Amino acid sequence: DAGVIQSPRHEVTEMGQEVTLRCKPISGHDYLFWYRQTMMRGLELLIYFNNNVPIDDSGMPEDRFSAKMPNASFSTLKIQPSEPRDSAVYFCASSLDRATEAFFGQGTRLTVV
Amino acid sequence: AQRVTQPEKLLSVFKGAPVELKCNYSYSGSPELFWYVQYSRQRLQLLLRHISRESIKGFTADLNKGETSFHLKKPFAQEEDSAMYYCALSSGSARQLTFGSGTQLTVLP
Numbered sequence: 001d002a003g004v005i006q007s008p009r010h011e012v013t014e015m016g017q018e019v020t021l022r023c024k025p026i027s028g029h030d031y032l033f034w035y036r037q038t039m040m041r042g043l044e045l046l047i048y049f050n051n052n053v054p055i056d057d058s059g060m061p062e063d064r065f066s067a068k069m070p071n072a073s074f075s076t077l078k079i080q081p082s083e084p085r086d087s088a089v090y091f092c093a094s095s096l097d098r099a100t101e102a103f104f105g106q107g108t109r110l111t112v113v
Numbered sequence: 114a115q116r117v118t119q120p121e122k123l124l125s126v127f128k129g130a131p132v133e134l135k136c137n138y139s140y141s142g143s144p145e146l147f148w149y150v151q152y153s154r155q156r157l158q159l160l161l162r163h164i165s166r167e168s169i170k171g172f173t174a175d176l177n178k179g180e181t182s183f184h185l186k187k188p189f190a191q192e193e194d195s196a197m198y199y200c201a202l203s204s205g206s207a208r209q210l211t212f213g214s215g216t217q218l219t220v221l222p
Contacts, residue, residue: 003156033209043157043199043212055206091157095208101147102210104157 004105006092012111018080021108024073025094033102034067034077035091043091049075082112115140117202119213126190127221134185134216136174136200145203146183147210148174152196160185160198170194190220 005024013019025032034046047057052069060067064083069075079086089109093102116139126132138144148160161169163176163183174185183200200213 035212042214043210045209045211048209056209093157101159101162104149106156 004092004094004103006090006105006108008108009106010109010111012113013082015083015112016081017112018078019082019086019110019112021077021090021092021110023075023077023092023105025075025092026096026103027073029094029096029103031095031097031102032069032075033093033095034075035093035104037089037091037107038087046077046090079110082110084112087111115202115204115211117200117211117213119198119200119216121216122214123217123219125219125221128192129189132187132190132194132218132220134198134200134218136183136185136213138181138183138200138202140181140202140204142204144176144178144183145208146174146176147201147203148172148183148185149199149201149212150196151199157199190218192220192222194218195220 007022030051033048035043036046037043046059047067048055049069065079067077089107091104091107093104095102118137120135146163149157150160151157172187174183176183197215197217199215201210
């Protein structure tokens with residue numbers, strides 16, 4: 001398995017535009033997590049899914065952020081409209097179950113200008 | 114609510130010197146703690162977890178419940194240890210991770 005795959009690796013967009021980040025978890029993993037990494041706040045959990053169902057989205061900063069997991073092999077994180085303060089590295093991670101470690105993707109570096 | 118604190122944003126040591134990266138936590142339950150490492154341009158990866166009580170790449174970490182600490186130690190640092198290190202606490206129904214702010218370790222030649 002190639003591990004958790006995120007796309008794109010880098011995204012530069014203008015303020016006000018919609019941004020969609022994509023994640024393919026490791027096959028067979030039941031849990032999927034979205035994290036955001038910034039200099040100021042470090043790594044923060046945004047939302048996580050269990051068996052494609054969103055369980056806890058309390059970390060999602062605003063209504064401009066939304067996440068979906070239409071099937072076990074794909075998840076998206078959407079920001080609409082994007083703002084400069086959304087600039088960060090967004091990580092997706094998956095884990096087999098509650099007891100095992102989370103594996104992280106390479107991250108998507110988002111820059112909103 | 115749980116919290117993980119890494120007091121040092123930056124830490125520099127010389128090659129061969131001992132290194133200790135500090136981590137303190139607050140959590141009302143029984144903690145499960147991890148150290149993750151992120152080498153330059155690579156993904157975040159698990160370094161070690163306290164329940165394993167193992168040594169990875171010469172690093173060890175002991176959970177001290179009295180001091181609520183989980184410091185990462187290595188007796189002789191190597192240049193390839195230069196990376197960002199995150200301490201994390203697992204909690205919640207999915208054992209989701211709460212991360213500290215990270216410590217950038219630089220090992221000087």
